[in-house]
Amino acid sequence: MNTDMNPHGTAAGHAQAGAPDQDDDLALRVTRRPRPGHWLAVLAAALFTAWLAYTVIVNPHLHWDVVVDHLFDGVILEGLWVTVQLTLISMAAGVAIGVLIAVMQLSGSPVLRLTAGAYTWFFRGTPLLVQLIFWFNLALLFPVIGIGVPFDGPKFVEWQTNLVITGFVAALLGLSINEGAYMAEIVRAGIQSVDPGQREAGASIGMSNRRILTRIILPQAMRVIIPPFGNQFISMLKTTSLVSVIAGADLMTVSQHLYLANFEVIALLMVASIWYLVLTTLASVAQHFIERHYTPGAAPLRRRVLGDLVPGRTGRAQGADRTPAKEGAS
Amino acid sequence: MSDTGTRTATPPAENIVLSARGVRKRFADTEVLKGIDLEVRAGEVLCVIGPSGSGKSTLLRCFNHLEHIDAGRIRVDGELIGYEQHGPSGRTLRELRPRDIRRQRERIGMVFQRFHLFPHRTAVRNVMEGPVAVKGRTRAEAERQARELLDRVGLADRADHYPAQLSGGQQQRVAIARALAMEPTLMLFDEPTSALDPELVGEVLGVMRDLARSGMTMIVVTHEMGFAREVADRVLFIDQGAVVETGRPDELFTDPRHDRTRAFLSTVL
Numbered sequence: 001m002n003t004d005m006n007p008h009g010t011a012a013g014h015a016q017a018g019a020p021d022q023d024d025d026l027a028l029r030v031t032r033r034p035r036p037g038h039w040l041a042v043l044a045a046a047l048f049t050a051w052l053a054y055t056v057i058v059n060p061h062l063h064w065d066v067v068v069d070h071l072f073d074g075v076i077l078e079g080l081w082v083t084v085q086l087t088l089i090s091m092a093a094g095v096a097i098g099v100l101i102a103v104m105q106l107s108g109s110p111v112l113r114l115t116a117g118a119y120t121w122f123f124r125g126t127p128l129l130v131q132l133i134f135w136f137n138l139a140l141l142f143p144v145i146g147i148g149v150p151f152d153g154p155k156f157v158e159w160q161t162n163l164v165i166t167g168f169v170a171a172l173l174g175l176s177i178n179e180g181a182y183m184a185e186i187v188r189a190g191i192q193s194v195d196p197g198q199r200e201a202g203a204s205i206g207m208s209n210r211r212i213l214t215r216i217i218l219p220q221a222m223r224v225i226i227p228p229f230g231n232q233f234i235s236m237l238k239t240t241s242l243v244s245v246i247a248g249a250d251l252m253t254v255s256q257h258l259y260l261a262n263f264e265v266i267a268l269l270m271v272a273s274i275w276y277l278v279l280t281t282l283a284s285v286a287q288h289f290i291e292r293h294y295t296p297g298a299a300p301l302r303r304r305v306l307g308d309l310v311p312g313r314t315g316r317a318q319g320a321d322r323t324p325a326k327e328g329a330s
Numbered sequence: 331m332s333d334t335g336t337r338t339a340t341p342p343a344e345n346i347v348l349s350a351r352g353v354r355k356r357f358a359d360t361e362v363l364k365g366i367d368l369e370v371r372a373g374e375v376l377c378v379i380g381p382s383g384s385g386k387s388t389l390l391r392c393f394n395h396l397e398h399i400d401a402g403r404i405r406v407d408g409e410l411i412g413y414e415q416h417g418p419s420g421r422t423l424r425e426l427r428p429r430d431i432r433r434q435r436e437r438i439g440m441v442f443q444r445f446h447l448f449p450h451r452t453a454v455r456n457v458m459e460g461p462v463a464v465k466g467r468t469r470a471e472a473e474r475q476a477r478e479l480l481d482r483v484g485l486a487d488r489a490d491h492y493p494a495q496l497s498g499g500q501q502q503r504v505a506i507a508r509a510l511a512m513e514p515t516l517m518l519f520d521e522p523t524s525a526l527d528p529e530l531v532g533e534v535l536g537v538m539r540d541l542a543r544s545g546m547t548m549i550v551v552t553h554e555m556g557f558a559r560e561v562a563d564r565v566l567f568i569d570q571g572a573v574v575e576t577g578r579p580d581e582l583f584t585d586p587r588h589d590r591t592r593a594f595l596s597t598v599l
Binding site: 200201207208209211215216219 | 394396428429432433435436438439440442444446447448449450459460463464505508509511512
């Protein structure tokens with residue numbers, strides 16, 4: 001291969017992988033081409049960022065002392081805890097709903113598919129803000145809720161809707177049901193990414209559909225599900241701030257309450273932002289480790305695919321030949 | 331040879347493992363199986379050959395009810411596969427409950443063209459999956475059995491590798507071990523070497539040859555005429571959804587009775 005390449009390269013052409021004592025080509029050093037435009041862009045970006053930070057940090061109207069004072073304020077921490085709870089519970093419920101809807105959507109029954117389709121259509125198609133306000137005001141539609149025989153049959157237990165649907169409960173309902181619609185699509189894509197042969201292999205050793213789903217399909221679907229799930233989770237951490245419109249008592253709500261009292265709007269928004277950043281950063285780190293957990297065979301697979309692309313030593317030697325040849329031609 | 335009396339009648343029928351009678355199957359507008367009759371005795375190795383699209387893989391998939399049939403009966407060990415007689419005078423066939431279908435599949439091992447190992451489980455966990463999840467064996471017991479089986483297919487040292495770390499031939503041998511772990515009475519092979527690089531075919535055929543020698547009843551859909559000739563007790567040639575002819579390999583390969591068989595063999599031999 002190397003000898004074939006020689007006539008085509010220029011004199012400065014080739015770093016020799018195969019033939020060590022060819023000629024003085026070995027003494028050549030490979031350098032990068034200078035890129036002045038790149039360094040200019042870096043400089044501009046750095047200057048702009050520094051200036052922006054400077055104007056914020058030394059700004060006399062931004063009261064950093066107030067920020068520091070409120071960062072660990074009890075009220076703020078309570079709101080933070082509510083935000084965490086809302087996120088965890090509605091994501092868990094969202095996943096449960098999502099798996100159910102996805103399985104319905106992939107079922108053989110047209111009725112189940114239609115029901116699932118209608119669910120996603122409706123809850124993805126209307127604004128979450130509208131849904132939250134709707135759940136909070138459920139009492140206007142159903143003053144009393146209870147358990148009993150459907151279609152106006154006798155009731156066994158009944159509650160005043162306004163007592164059951166607190167801000168927190170309305171927030172959970174709205175967030176979970178809305179998240180379920182998005183998760184359904186994510187889970188469906190995940191399930192469909194698994195080779196149908198996996199189902200047959202499971203069936204051929206006598207596994208039930210449920211076992212095939214939980215032991216064979218879903219674990220493999222995870223690889224496709226986890227990255228968008230991480231996105232949804234991080235998005236949810238911040239979306240919970242919407243519940244401030246229904247007295248959700250979350251981080252955003254309590255921040256608002258505080259600045260409406262002391263007029264330190266920017267400082268308290270800073271406090272809230274800092275905590276949201278802490279939460280999303282933690283979530284990103286967790287996502288990284290979860291992704292790694294669900295790709296046990298991935299690293300060797302990647303190596304194998306690359307191994308196929310670069311079959312043997314000859315292939316690699318060619319690559320080594322080509323790259324410096326391009327540099328040398330410049 | 332009536333529909334009901336499979337166990338009596340002619341002498342070789344006494345230890346019949348699989349019998350198919352008038353099996354028909356259509357996909358939309360095309361009838362892919364046009365009334366297949368077939369019997370396989372215990373310990374017999376039947377190789378099914380035929381051009382692609384002849385229906386041989388579909389037939390195999392009917393034997394463990396991965397495909398529905400439209401007419402006919404398939405029995406394994408005398409038990410109707412996938413269906414039960416139903417209705418007045420039992421003249422209709424109704425699909426079995428999922429639980430019963432699963433119980434039947436436990437006894438019928440299947441090896442697929444593209445292996446279909448579970449990629450998120452190591453080789454030994456692939457083999458353990460059936461015994462643990464279906465038969466309710468303890469993990470320890472299942473693992474001991476799985477390692478024995480992997481040893482039998484020559485992969486004891488690969489037990490803890492993931493499928494992506496194994497060659498195609500090794501994956502297929504794990505797949506055979508996975509099917510054997512259910513202790514089947516019948517093994518179905520659906521073109522087990524068609525997805526393999528040529529140099530890996532031999533190791534899989536070797537395992538299948540050993541399995542045949544151990545007395546396993548096997549139905550093998552294959553394009554490996556050499557294997558069919560050497561290992562099969564009987565070869566079945568299918569074309570356009572119908573059995574053209576069946577016979578001992580030495581007869582069928584050297585002196586086929588039908589022109590279609592002759593024409594097919596001339597293209598593959």
